[in-house]
Amino acid sequence: MAEVHLIGQIVGASGFPRSSLFCKWGIHTGGAWKLLSGLREGQTQVDHPQLDDVAYWSHPIDLHFATKGLQGWPKLHVQVWHQDPFGRRELYGYGVCHVPCSPGWHALACVTWQPLGSWQERLSQLFVGGGPQLLNSDLIYTGADRYRLQTTAAGTVHLELGVVLRHFARYGVEC
Amino acid sequence: MVTQARFTAGRADTARRGPMEEPGWSSDTGGAVYRSRDPVRNLRIRAHIQRVTSTGLLLQQLQQPAGRQGKELVSLAAFSSHPAASGYCPDDEEKAVIGWQEKLFSQFEVDLYQHESACQTPLDRQYHQEILKLEKSGGRKNYRIFTYTDHDRFTNLEEHCQKVTSSEQEVPSFLAERMANLRRRRQDHRPTEGSVLKSRVITWEPSEEFIKNNHVINTPVQTMYIMGDLGPYGMLGHREYEHVLCTVKVDGNGVITVKPDFTGTKGAYRIELDGEKRELWRYTIENASAQVQQEEEEREQRMFRDLYSRHKEYLNGLVGSDFEMTLPGALRLFVNGEIVSAQGYEYDRLYVHFFLELPSRWSSPAFQQLSGVTQTCATKTLGRDNVAYFSYPFTLEMFFTQEDESEGSLPQWPVIYFEVLSLDYWQRHRVEGYGSVVLPAAPGFHTLTAPTWRPIELGTVSELRRFFIGGSPELEDMTYIRVPGTFKGECLSRFGFRTETTGSVTFRLHCLQQSKAFLESSALRKRMQSVLDRLGGFSQQSSFYNVLEAFQRARRRMQEARESLPQDLISTSSSTVQQP
Numbered sequence: 001m002a003e004v005h006l007i008g009q010i011v012g013a014s015g016f017p018r019s020s021l022f023c024k025w026g027i028h029t030g031g032a033w034k035l036l037s038g039l040r041e042g043q044t045q046v047d048h049p050q051l052d053d054v055a056y057w058s059h060p061i062d063l064h065f066a067t068k069g070l071q072g073w074p075k076l077h078v079q080v081w082h083q084d085p086f087g088r089r090e091l092y093g094y095g096v097c098h099v100p101c102s103p104g105w106h107a108l109a110c111v112t113w114q115p116l117g118s119w120q121e122r123l124s125q126l127f128v129g130g131g132p133q134l135l136n137s138d139l140i141y142t143g144a145d146r147y148r149l150q151t152t153a154a155g156t157v158h159l160e161l162g163v164v165l166r167h168f169a170r171y172g173v174e175c
Numbered sequence: 176m177v178t179q180a181r182f183t184a185g186r187a188d189t190a191r192r193g194p195m196e197e198p199g200w201s202s203d204t205g206g207a208v209y210r211s212r213d214p215v216r217n218l219r220i221r222a223h224i225q226r227v228t229s230t231g232l233l234l235q236q237l238q239q240p241a242g243r244q245g246k247e248l249v250s251l252a253a254f255s256s257h258p259a260a261s262g263y264c265p266d267d268e269e270k271a272v273i274g275w276q277e278k279l280f281s282q283f284e285v286d287l288y289q290h291e292s293a294c295q296t297p298l299d300r301q302y303h304q305e306i307l308k309l310e311k312s313g314g315r316k317n318y319r320i321f322t323y324t325d326h327d328r329f330t331n332l333e334e335h336c337q338k339v340t341s342s343e344q345e346v347p348s349f350l351a352e353r354m355a356n357l358r359r360r361r362q363d364h365r366p367t368e369g370s371v372l373k374s375r376v377i378t379w380e381p382s383e384e385f386i387k388n389n390h391v392i393n394t395p396v397q398t399m400y401i402m403g404d405l406g407p408y409g410m411l412g413h414r415e416y417e418h419v420l421c422t423v424k425v426d427g428n429g430v431i432t433v434k435p436d437f438t439g440t441k442g443a444y445r446i447e448l449d450g451e452k453r454e455l456w457r458y459t460i461e462n463a464s465a466q467v468q469q470e471e472e473e474r475e476q477r478m479f480r481d482l483y484s485r486h487k488e489y490l491n492g493l494v495g496s497d498f499e500m501t502l503p504g505a506l507r508l509f510v511n512g513e514i515v516s517a518q519g520y521e522y523d524r525l526y527v528h529f530f531l532e533l534p535s536r537w538s539s540p541a542f543q544q545l546s547g548v549t550q551t552c553a554t555k556t557l558g559r560d561n562v563a564y565f566s567y568p569f570t571l572e573m574f575f576t577q578e579d580e581s582e583g584s585l586p587q588w589p590v591i592y593f594e595v596l597s598l599d600y601w602q603r604h605r606v607e608g609y610g611s612v613v614l615p616a617a618p619g620f621h622t623l624t625a626p627t628w629r630p631i632e633l634g635t636v637s638e639l640r641r642f643f644i645g646g647s648p649e650l651e652d653m654t655y656i657r658v659p660g661t662f663k664g665e666c667l668s669r670f671g672f673r674t675e676t677t678g679s680v681t682f683r684l685h686c687l688q689q690s691k692a693f694l695e696s697s698a699l700r701k702r703m704q705s706v707l708d709r710l711g712g713f714s715q716q717s718s719f720y721n722v723l724e725a726f727q728r729a730r731r732r733m734q735e736a737r738e739s740l741p742q743d744l745i746s747t748s749s750s751t752v753q754q755p
Contacts, residue, residue, distance in 0.1 A: 146549050147526070153564040
């Protein structure tokens with residue numbers, strides 16, 4: 001049994017068309033992994049930046065995993081949402097990135113995409129917002145069925161992750 | 176020793192003491208922080224002050240010996256209970272062991288609180304009672320060393336009036352005043368921890384109390400001052416001669432701040448008095464708390480060890496202690512990858528098609544997908560480039576087995592080939608670029624940006640066709656990006672093949688390598704430069720590998736058995752061995 005500690009934060013997001021964003025996040029792992037402590041998913045507050053377009057959340061992530069194998073290394077998936085002054089929520093982007101497998105501190109930029117609707121939908125999106133969303137959120141962190149999707153590039157979510165590994169060397173794993 | 180010192184000058188005296196006592200003074204009066212889980216009432220501090228005769232005093236002694244003697248007699252008479260040694264002035268040196276918040280009265284306080292008329296507060300009255308009791312039981316034991324506890328007025332005043340700069344007009348800052356207020360208030364009643372507030376995230380209307388508690392950092396502290404009355408002979412009980420020897424602060428979490436620090440190996444502290452005499456005092460502060468017994472400490476450690484091993488067993492029970500291993504002589508390469516983005520392409524709506532090529536002697540498990548297609552992504556403008564974000568995760572797992580050492584050649588590394596395509600609204604396909612990425616041979620995190628090219632034909636016709644109806648020259652065999660699979664010759668020539676530079680694709684790869692060979696070479700890890708060096712010795716090792724592993728397993732079992740034995744059994748057996 002080897003253990004992984006993941007300690008870090010979701011720093012913020014940039015490059016989205018409007019500010020006042022919040023983020024839903026989750027960690028997806030394979031069957032050989034077991035979460036010993038920490039929260040597997042969460043949601044940040046809504047941040048209203050005053051000057052530039054970078055929303056800062058500084059949302060903490062602190063997880064402890066134990067694993068029997070390398071298969072299904074944890075993946076962090078994020079959904080960025082926008083909340084407008086009327087309280088309506090609108091999807092701005094989906095993204096995923098692997099948890100780094102080398103110990104240490106990592107600053108990661110997780111790029112996101114947004115499903116693209118038909119031109120009528122896009123027109124209405126321009127005026128009243130909204131837009132298509134994924135039916136199954138597993139498409140965010142799997143690649144198998146991605147070819148069905150039409151997407152457009154959205155912004156970037158900034159992550160800072162510290163990784164502590166234990167006992168991997170005991171099983172001949174170099175990372 | 177001390178009587179000798181009285182009649183010699185300061186410097187010479189310290190020189191003569193030799194290495195037995197610390198010769199130097201400690202000028203570092205900074206505080207030190209200790210942490211203890213034990214209740215703070217067990218804290219004992221031993222203070223020791225001693226007068227070091229200054230030259231000024233020596234002169235005075237020589238000039239008027241009789242008068243001084245007289246004074247000394249008076250002072251002796253005043254403290255009749257003190258066992259006066261012959262030729263030894265009791266006033267010169269004093270030791271005291273002080274408990275936490277233990278009140279030792281000063282001469283000043285004794286004089287003041289003796290009369291009930293001077294008592295105003297309940298605390299004063301309590302002191303009055305205590306002093307009367309002390310007088311009855313035969314006077315107090317301390318003369319020069321006394322304390323101010325947390326309840327004393329001095330503690331608050333000292334906090335309030337402390338100066339930090341040499342400025343004449345220094346006034347306590349706003350924050351300092353708030354802190355002092357807070358501290359004074361807190362000693363009366365400790366605020367209940369805000370359990371009510373935990374249900375709400377934000378307090379929209381913070382109360383005055385809430386602001387005070389939160390704006391000023393504080394864990395409530397209790398303070399105690401160990402003081403020295405450094406007045407001249409027989410002149411005890413004057414406030415101007417009171418000096419702080421040591422400040423001790425304890426907070427609720429068991430953090431003990433001692434300022435100045437306990438004199439351990441450092442030299443004693445000194446206080447030089449003002450005035451014409453310029454008397455010099457040395458003092459030491461020591462931790463005199465009862466230490467933990469050896470057995471108790473051992474028992475505690477055993478308990479902790481027990482707890483930790485229980486916890487380990489619990490984790491093992493949850494997950495299981497095994498871990499998937501590779502076969503001996505095989506290297507497992509495990510890649511967690513992402514196609515992050517594609518940038519700098521001419522057309523919109525890009526997607527990437529990629530596949531992995533495994534060279535000879537590489538294999539992959541049957542369930543492993545070795546190719547993939549991303550979603551179609553419309554680009555956005557970022558700086559000067561159009562970027563498409565894919566955020567497409569993939570996992571690649573492959574094994575390398577070296578069958579025969581005699582083949583001698585270095586292993587080839589797997590390669591990801593990819594092509595970038597665009598698919599527009601009218602379903603027109605265009606090839607945007609070809610590229611390849613060799614999987615990194617070093618484990619860890621790699622961000623690779625691979626530039627791409629696309630084949631072109633001479634002339635404008637094909638470009639016009641590409642623009643209007645889509646379609647363009649494509650590679651029939653994508654391995655042509657590197658060395659084609661069908662190629663057998665000596666020299667690969669691409670003469671006559673025209674390409675155009677297009678954009679680039681960014682990959683993020685997290686590589687893990689697993690091999691039993693790494694277990695053995697972990698000691699040599701520092702010296703080995705690359706993975707290839709280490710893979711070299713596979714085939715020799717595999718034969719005796721099993722023997723080695725069996726030995727290690729047996730050894731581990733033996734160690735575990737030894738650890739689980741009771742401690743006393745081991746110690747007795749070792750002592751019997753030593754006896755003959």
